[in-house]
Amino acid sequence: MATLTQPSVYTTNPSSNWLTTYQNFIHKAEFNRIGWAATAVAIQGCILAPALLLAMFYFGGGDWQFLVGMLSFMLVLVPVLSAMSVKYIIPTFAISVAIHVLIILIDVL
Template sequence: MATLAHSTTAYTNAPSANWLTSYKNFVARAEFNRFGWAVTALAIQGCLLSPTLLLVMAYFKGGDWQFLTSMLCFLLVLIPILSAMSVKYIFPAFATSFVIHLTVILITLL
């Protein structure tokens, strides 16, 4: 006689431990605190990165392209936040803006 409940352990796939799966799991868990992540990204962008770049530009005679890049990067972070997009759009926008800001600051300093 056949059993009524079958074990499905043979059919389950072990989750791969690559960075993309870890990132997707992190974003899924972070969606609950989207407001906190958005405020943190905006605070770092508006209170640390942009003023630091403007001060470096003022002391070391930065160009207009640096100011334009700074403002576009600020908008890159602000638009997903104000349009209430999910965290999976806020994180990459903030990471891109962070890298661009640090690159422009280092270019100006060197």
């Protein structure tokens, strides 16, 4: 039989800063880790890397840009293939996107 009294411990909502929101998102996204990993690799391999190579071809990029672009591609691929959690996949993907966009902007401008 269940008790009729309410618990006397009251919980408060933690402050909703960006770190708490991010940690809650990561905790919920862990259930779909394979989907997040596949999406990161697909965007990286089908959109970002070809866009970088096209920008390098049309605007005359250097060898260092190709090297940095491929190393940032590996930055995403290593956590995905080693089956790490989403906590590692999403930040590495964000860093790789930033690097690719920066190199493309360097070539275009």
